Amino acid sequence: MLSSVCELAPSKLNLSLKVLEKRNDGFHNIESIFQKIRLFDKLTVSRSLTAGCSLHVHGMVLPAENTVQKAYSLFAEVAKIQEGITVDLVKHIPSGAGMGGGSSDAAALLRALNSLFSANVPQSELLRIAEQIGSDVPFFLYGDCAVVSGRGENVRSIKGRKDLYFVIICPPVHSSTKEAYALVDEWNMDNSISKEDWSLLEDLEDVYNKPVCEWNFDNSFTQPLVNKYPKIKEALTAIIATGADFANMTGSGSAVFGVFEAQEKAQDAYNKLASCFNRCYLCDAF
Numbered sequence: 001m002l003s004s005v006c007e008l009a010p011s012k013l014n015l016s017l018k019v020l021e022k023r024n025d026g027f028h029n030i031e032s033i034f035q036k037i038r039l040f041d042k043l044t045v046s047r048s049l050t051a052g053c054s055l056h057v058h059g060m061v062l063p064a065e066n067t068v069q070k071a072y073s074l075f076a077e078v079a080k081i082q083e084g085i086t087v088d089l090v091k092h093i094p095s096g097a098g099m100g101g102g103s104s105d106a107a108a109l110l111r112a113l114n115s116l117f118s119a120n121v122p123q124s125e126l127l128r129i130a131e132q133i134g135s136d137v138p139f140f141l142y143g144d145c146a147v148v149s150g151r152g153e154n155v156r157s158i159k160g161r162k163d164l165y166f167v168i169i170c171p172p173v174h175s176s177t178k179e180a181y182a183l184v185d186e187w188n189m190d191n192s193i194s195k196e197d198w199s200l201l202e203d204l205e206d207v208y209n210k211p212v213c214e215w216n217f218d219n220s221f222t223q224p225l226v227n228k229y230p231k232i233k234e235a236l237t238a239i240i241a242t243g244a245d246f247a248n249m250t251g252s253g254s255a256v257f258g259v260f261e262a263q264e265k266a267q268d269a270y271n272k273l274a275s276c277f278n279r280c281y282l283c284d285a286f
């Protein structure tokens with residue numbers, strides 16, 4: 001019987017993110033390419049004699065209601081687990097950056113619990129739990145790259161590229177997801193966007209496999225957020241100036257990233273940017 005399990009929770013970038021109409025349930029449909037990258041949180045999950053989930057977080061303060069606590073509660077209910085756990089969570093993924101830290105932590109805990117308690121909860125049930133936790137959580141139960149649509153529940157894994165290197169800047173800006181979607185809705189009312197500006201959902205994988213300099217990916221959040229927050233514009237402009245093959249914002253912000261096919265170019269860009277921006281990261285594809 002296992003007494004503890006360790007899980008890595010990778011972060012993600014939205015290489016493309018199109019926000020569609022608002023659904024009847026209040027959520028928006030999206031069309032996106034999700035890419036896992038090698039910037040991780042680490043969870044150590046141990047059995048406990050005390051009921052419930054005791055969470056100890058290093059590197060960040062989380063609210064009392066968080067994705068890890070929710071994941072434990074939903075999994076325990078499904079798997080009929082009464083035993084408590086202790087979770088030591090070491091945070092490296094920036095918060096409020098659009099990099100999926102909270103979602104990935106929840107998915108990592110689901111995997112850890114399934115292993116720790118030999119619960120044998122099937123993938124289909126884990127995905128159902130994940131959907132209840134958050135829109136991005138299902139993706140993190142799949143492979144390293146995927147085409148994602150719907151609210152986030154429709155995930156089609158694709159073969160991830162191993163020749164991609166990412167330089168990421170997290171500017172000192174906090175924009176809630178709710179605010180970001182409101183800005184997109186307002187922007188879309190005031191600006192007409194041609195369908196030709198976006199790759200079709202069925203073409204996203206093909207575009208992903210083209211040379212990065214030929215990507216026509218975009219992010220619906222970028223222009224509205226850049227217009228409101230000069231710090232995001234400053235960071236994105238700085239990445240573009242390094243000669244990135246592609247650059248944009250991830251998720252609903254505020255992190256921005258550059259993609260490089262040459263590792264040396266990525267390293268040079270990181271060396272330049274890290275001296276100007278406090279939260280700057282160099283990562284490769286997961």
